[in-house]
Amino acid sequence: MEGCRVNIVFDLDGTLIDSAPDLQTAVNLMLEGEGKPPLDLPTITSFIGNGLPKLVERSLDARGISQSRYPQLCDTVRDFYSAAPADLTRPYPGVTEALRALKAAGHRLGVCTNKPEEPALLVLHLLGLGGFFDVVVGGDTLERKKPDPEPLEHVFAALGDGARLYVGDSEVDAETARRTGVRFALFTEGYRKQPVAALPHDWRFAEFDALPGIVAALSQTAPA
Ligand SMILES: O=C(O)COP(=O)(O)O
Numbered sequence: 001m002e003g004c005r006v007n008i009v010f011d012l013d014g015t016l017i018d019s020a021p022d023l024q025t026a027v028n029l030m031l032e033g034e035g036k037p038p039l040d041l042p043t044i045t046s047f048i049g050n051g052l053p054k055l056v057e058r059s060l061d062a063r064g065i066s067q068s069r070y071p072q073l074c075d076t077v078r079d080f081y082s083a084a085p086a087d088l089t090r091p092y093p094g095v096t097e098a099l100r101a102l103k104a105a106g107h108r109l110g111v112c113t114n115k116p117e118e119p120a121l122l123v124l125h126l127l128g129l130g131g132f133f134d135v136v137v138g139g140d141t142l143e144r145k146k147p148d149p150e151p152l153e154h155v156f157a158a159l160g161d162g163a164r165l166y167v168g169d170s171e172v173d174a175e176t177a178r179r180t181g182v183r184f185a186l187f188t189e190g191y192r193k194q195p196v197a198a199l200p201h202d203w204r205f206a207e208f209d210a211l212p213g214i215v216a217a218l219s220q221t222a223p224a
């Protein structure tokens with residue numbers, strides 16, 4: 001028996017794409033301009049999750065740069081990043097195939113990221129993923145960003161009727177799913193800071209080829 005349609009919304013950084021190396025480059029170009037030493041990849045990765053402004057704020061703190069310079073340096077990092085958002089960034093293995101399979105099964109797909117909308121759309125395009133998504137909401141698209149439920153509710157509303165599944169990698173995503181009242185599938189190979197058990201989730205997976213099976217299970221149990 002065919003299951004019902006599922007609307008599947010994805011987080012971006014640490015879920016669909018491993019974007020930390022290009023974010024690191026952008027931050028370190030800014031730090032170089034300020035005469036400061038670079039930050040290593042694990043440090044930058046630990047600063048990702050609450051949007052680019054927060055990444056910059058944390059980077060300034062880490063290098064002892066006054067927050068009075070924040071507005072200007074935020075623009076600087078954003079410009080460096082937007083100029084090269086996909087030089088080193090790649091989709092995680094199996095992402096493209098999983099998205100293709102989910103579309104072919106008749107599900108609708110969206111993105112809800114805290115990355116600013118413009119570079120989010122650009123990186124999706126450059127990596128050949130843009131065509132899979134009906135709706136993309138970034139960290140600056142609406143008034144509030146994750147973990148506020150507003151952006152995720154907005155994406156699901158735009159996708160229309162159907163069961164709802166949110167797919168993400170972080171504490172922010174788990175909290176957003178809980179506050180939005182939707183099922184949550186945790187990708188365990190992204191940028192989360194705590195152990196898997198600390199993040200409430202309905203499903204978890206480490207390989208994207210497991211995702212269509214999770215969606216099929218949800219589509220069989222959800223009311224049509
Ligand atoms: O930009 C960030 O800090 C995180 O972005 P994400 O919401 O796609 O993980």
Ligand SMILES: [Mg+2]
Nearest residue numbers: 011013014169
């Ligand atoms: Mg993420």
